[in-house]
Amino acid sequence: MVHVEFDDQEIRRALQGLLAASGNMTEALSEIGEHLAESTLHRFETKSGPDGTRWDDNSPVTIERKGRNDPLIHHGSLSEQIEARLLGNDTLAVGSTMEYAAMQQFGGTKAEFPHLWGDIPARPFIGISADDEDEILKIIAAYLRDAVG
Numbered sequence: 001m002v003h004v005e006f007d008d009q010e011i012r013r014a015l016q017g018l019l020a021a022s023g024n025m026t027e028a029l030s031e032i033g034e035h036l037a038e039s040t041l042h043r044f045e046t047k048s049g050p051d052g053t054r055w056d057d058n059s060p061v062t063i064e065r066k067g068r069n070d071p072l073i074h075h076g077s078l079s080e081q082i083e084a085r086l087l088g089n090d091t092l093a094v095g096s097t098m099e100y101a102a103m104q105q106f107g108g109t110k111a112e113f114p115h116l117w118g119d120i121p122a123r124p125f126i127g128i129s130a131d132d133e134d135e136i137l138k139i140i141a142a143y144l145r146d147a148v149g
Helices: 009-022 026-046 060-066 101-106 130-148
Strands: 082-086 092-096
Touching (some): 009 130, 026 082, 026 092
16 A cells, blocks of 8 residues: 655644544544545546646657556556555544556656666645635534534
8 A cells, every 4th residue: 555644743743633533543544544545536527636637748758658648547457446544442544555656656767767668757646725624624523523512
């Protein structure tokens, strides 16, 4: 799985508050995971990263091989392998188990990876957008309200 860490103090404080109030974050993390998985899938439709930057077009060689200019879409396999998973009671992982996910997320050059038939630009699809952050805080606030009555 591709590993991208997101460190946001506001979300961290909200989660700590939820843990202190309820002693359990699993339901909130599950809902956050569902949202982030959907948000990640949406990036394949908009062809843009979490920060809104559009992905580079496919190279002419890739377009010739695929028959179209559709970055990160090849029989849908990467976009069909986005999942959210709880790791214990306090950790959420969102990503893809596809072998090539990291290469697509971070990019790579033929010089670094001789097996490639060309350079691959980074096309970040995993991450937390500003809208995601707002939604995460709303989810946590709802669970916090429920916890404190």
